Amino acid sequence: MRHILDLVGRLFISIIFFYEAYDTLKYFKDTKVLLNEYNINWGESTFIIGGTILLILGAVLILIGYRVTLGCILLLCYLIPVTFIAYSFWNDPQEVQRLNSIIFMKNIAIAGALIILMLPSPAKYRLLRIFKAAKLSKPDWTDTE
Numbered sequence: 001m002r003h004i005l006d007l008v009g010r011l012f013i014s015i016i017f018f019y020e021a022y023d024t025l026k027y028f029k030d031t032k033v034l035l036n037e038y039n040i041n042w043g044e045s046t047f048i049i050g051g052t053i054l055l056i057l058g059a060v061l062i063l064i065g066y067r068v069t070l071g072c073i074l075l076l077c078y079l080i081p082v083t084f085i086a087y088s089f090w091n092d093p094q095e096v097q098r099l100n101s102i103i104f105m106k107n108i109a110i111a112g113a114l115i116i117l118m119l120p121s122p123a124k125y126r127l128l129r130i131f132k133a134a135k136l137s138k139p140d141w142t143d144t145e
Helices: 001-024 030-039 044-064 068-086 094-116 128-132
Strands: none
Touching: 001 030, 001 044, 001 094, 030 044, 044 068, 044 128
């Protein structure tokens, strides 16, 4: 049961980042305008493409269970700056402060889940473990009859 829960948990964590990558690319122009609102007025396209690469690569690594720690680090490199820049509720006007504080706390919780996911796990449904299990034993050619 532990192995199934590990797989489902990695799937759920990955989905949110896949969706964010999709949304960022679908609304590319709107994302550029949003970056300008946060006073990021240079290299907007580079930030968007770079962030999307971090999102997709990190989510894929977590989902397939290969180099999960690297995937978590990539996603944390995206998630932490975005959270503190976009959802700095302490600087927001009163009408959006409550919503942004909730999103900020959810992102911090997701960051915590990514940190926990970095711990070693003997999960059965990770790509590296599947590859190791699929290896056949080498024949012993030293036997002489």
